Amino acid sequence: MVIEIAKFGVEEWLNKWEKEARYDISQSSIAALTLKELTNLGGMTVTAFFEKLSSKELDYGWIEGSPTFKKLVAKFYQKIPTANVLQTNGSTGANMLALYALLNPGDHVVTTFPTYQQLYDIPRSLGAHVDFVRLEEAANWQLDLEKLAAVVTPATKIICLNNANNPTGTLLDRIALERVAAIARKADAYVVVDEVYSPLVDSDDFVSIADVYEKGIATNSLSKTYSLPGLRIGWIASPDSEIVNLFRKYRDYTLISSGVLDDELAVLALSNRAKILQRNQKIVIDNLEIVKKWIEKEPRVELVLPKNVPTSFIKLDIPEDDYSFCVSLLKNTGVLLVPGTAFGVPQHARLGYCCDKKTLEQGLALLTQHLRKFDK
Numbered sequence: 001m002v003i004e005i006a007k008f009g010v011e012e013w014l015n016k017w018e019k020e021a022r023y024d025i026s027q028s029s030i031a032a033l034t035l036k037e038l039t040n041l042g043g044m045t046v047t048a049f050f051e052k053l054s055s056k057e058l059d060y061g062w063i064e065g066s067p068t069f070k071k072l073v074a075k076f077y078q079k080i081p082t083a084n085v086l087q088t089n090g091s092t093g094a095n096m097l098a099l100y101a102l103l104n105p106g107d108h109v110v111t112t113f114p115t116y117q118q119l120y121d122i123p124r125s126l127g128a129h130v131d132f133v134r135l136e137e138a139a140n141w142q143l144d145l146e147k148l149a150a151v152v153t154p155a156t157k158i159i160c161l162n163n164a165n166n167p168t169g170t171l172l173d174r175i176a177l178e179r180v181a182a183i184a185r186k187a188d189a190y191v192v193v194d195e196v197y198s199p200l201v202d203s204d205d206f207v208s209i210a211d212v213y214e215k216g217i218a219t220n221s222l223s224k225t226y227s228l229p230g231l232r233i234g235w236i237a238s239p240d241s242e243i244v245n246l247f248r249k250y251r252d253y254t255l256i257s258s259g260v261l262d263d264e265l266a267v268l269a270l271s272n273r274a275k276i277l278q279r280n281q282k283i284v285i286d287n288l289e290i291v292k293k294w295i296e297k298e299p300r301v302e303l304v305l306p307k308n309v310p311t312s313f314i315k316l317d318i319p320e321d322d323y324s325f326c327v328s329l330l331k332n333t334g335v336l337l338v339p340g341t342a343f344g345v346p347q348h349a350r351l352g353y354c355c356d357k358k359t360l361e362q363g364l365a366l367l368t369q370h371l372r373k374f375d376k
């Protein structure tokens, strides 16, 4: 049973408007690296990098990702053997793989609202029944674990989470995640966590589900924390070898491999991880400071500060709906946000503050100007 899938709110919005933006402060990645910057991090020019690869056959390459890629990724976890890492087409590909492989019609899935739409609309399209635990702004968008425990039943197949959460930017720390694992263990449910926004600072707070739960499934990619969404490289990892074998089976039908060149570039990025993280920590810290100062002076905007991750969700105190506000903002100023409606949360907007500093500063200044029309 396949049910027609809903439109993907945030992607639909971005596909329609992002090319018109002059000040794009909507995106949830950290300012992307250029090919030159990436090869330079590895001490090579672009020419030298491609020269080195020039006699490489463009066959399917390593099916699960190269051994080096898998080894570099496995090192991020405490309990994941290299064999239990599979390369995917981004984190979206990893989420799709997990959900497609695990779910049957009638299965029960629990997730939060808001969250990344993939995590509930793919299950629904596969015929699963999805229950939500609502994240409340008054509770700083933090997951209420008692509410979660009340919704999970012995019939629950998967708890799906996004940690840190898009759009709110809030984090489930180690203690909270261990409690999620305990709730799931009681129901013998899997926990799929999209960890594409692992935080760049205070990372002691962050732990992967793959390291706290034996039926935990972590998905991740190079798109956000590593500033390389154009590579389309992600991965899925679990300590449960049986489930990884199931993913292998489904992956043969949906991907085969991620391509020789992308794998090479991914290995280059992961081998220079510390340099990329250093660059990106600075962007997150500096730009968050700009946002904090802006919020202090902007009476029509409130924000639960994101946990050093590049997505944030502002509340708009305006007498207009968020969708038409965001359209008129773009048309009049060239500034792009994502309306909260795209995440099912009206009167909010996603502010992607990890673009280049100038774009952020000019974008926020123009947003302020545009908000002043409501003061008259």
Ligand SMILES: Cc1ncc(COP(=O)(O)O)c(C=O)c1O
Pocket (backbone or CB within 6 Å): 028, 089, 090, 091, 092, 093, 116, 162, 166, 194, 196, 220, 221, 222, 223, 229, 232, 233, 234
């Ligand atoms: C939670 C979440 N997962 C996955 C993605 C897409 O990631 P990728 O580029 O790795 O497919 C996004 C992008 O916005 C996201 O917010």
